[in-house]
Amino acid sequence: MNNIFAVAGVVLKELYRRKDFYVLFIVTILICLVMASVNIFNDAKIVRYLKEICLLLVWICSLVIAITTTARQIPAERENRTLLPLLAKPLTRPQLILGKFLGCWLACGLALLCFYIFFGALAASREHQWPLLDYFQAAALHWFMLGVVVAMTLLGSLVFAAPSSNNTICFVAVGGILFVGRHLDQVALTLGEPMRSVAYAIFFLIPHLELFDVRDLVIHNWPLISWLYFSLALLYALGYIAVFLTGACLVFRRKAVN
């Protein structure tokens, strides 16, 4: 475990040395503050549009951070010729993969913490309430969703040739799942065989990332999600993380490192 945490620590340090997060965070703050300054019929209590814009930006920024940070991890090690010396140390290939995953996931978690604290402060400034449990559920589900994305991107970084192609494919896949993942079974009904079976197979195979998007519940102050279903959703995410990491370890075991 120490080896895994050591690699994860290096990834974390890399995140706070790079400027990506700071730029995205400041842009989010600026856009939200500009939107908050808009006068809408002299009513200072209107807040949900602001929550929606803020959460949308948080989701976009977190996905950008997760995918771009993860996609460059192993290719960068290979390019800098540090992968071989790293593996020459008492560090196995699965440990390296797990360390990289943990580092990226924790980095996303830290970024999310900053974003959600800002979101909470922004919402509280208008609503004068702080539904901490709602925000905890939303942030936790968001973080576990990013775990799936990080694991998927890590696998992609071993399969695809360049980080740019991996980035593009991951963004398209994640965007596709978020927008139409929930309705793929309905789309399948409109198709003829064998496309219907293919669409159904895809529907049940893909990780349903849209399950973790509870923005509407937070924006419109719906009651808490049942803790049972909340826990099941986290388990669902852990299952997919395990699948992608196992795939990454298997691919990396046969991969030439020089």
Added chain:
Amino acid sequence: MSSPRPLLLLFLALQVFSFGLAAHLVPQFQAWRGSRSTGDIFNVVLGDSRRLFANAFFVKADEYYHSGYYPTMFDDNAAFQTAHMAADTGAVNDQNHGDEHGFLGPPRNWLDAFGRHFFPDRHTHLDAGGPEDDLSGSDNVREILPWLKLSADLDPDNVQTYTVTAYWLRERMNNVPEADAILHEGLRNCPDSYDILFELGRLYYESYRDTSRARNVWELGVRKWLKLDPDTQKDNRLIMEQLTTHLGKLEEEAGNLPQAIDWFEMAKTVSLTPDTIQQQQINRLRWQLYKEFNPLVRPLY
């Protein structure tokens, strides 16, 4: 070394030519209807496509009215053909049918059933308390206003945006000055709109208690409606019924019973149920009128 004079002259000639061409083209460009050089930022950036976005934001406002419980393009949206926030103003033809509570239908599979715990799954209206079912929070309907304002900015010719915005500002937010302002903005952009005149009349009548201004505005609305061609009139009978019925009530309250009867008679001609509501009101007013001249007469039943 060659003299720079020919080059200088050529440069000057090109400058004169450019200036002349610009002076010739600018007035034509400004007079051209497709020009984006005039108007607000949305017109410059989006052109006519802004109307598409305006409609999307209008629907977004209705989605907020339902606290996020809204059908997607994949769901059965028969019960959401007319925005509920517009239908609830009472001045719009409601074309909704079907089950607004259960457009999702029964769960299709275990993933669908599981996923329904993670998004709004109950039909509520913000003016009726929203997800908390707390009627004291009905002023939360304010949350639809940013999207309506954006929709009105993007498409200034959409009458419904002004009337719906003004209705909710007045009814639930008690923000009559802002409702008045948005309706006048609507009238500037759509001067022939009888819908806006109807809403403006309601504002004068119900909020300012100014019957004479309400009467003037509603009568103007009736005149504008009567100028429509018969096909358009047929499609917009509800607003005429509302205008004439409100005028009838106004005249009745003012004690002008013959005038009130005339308005209810006119309402009958456009009503879908002429023999019930309007006829009852006409009978009642005729009886009152009759009683004024024959105070000894008693009703038979």
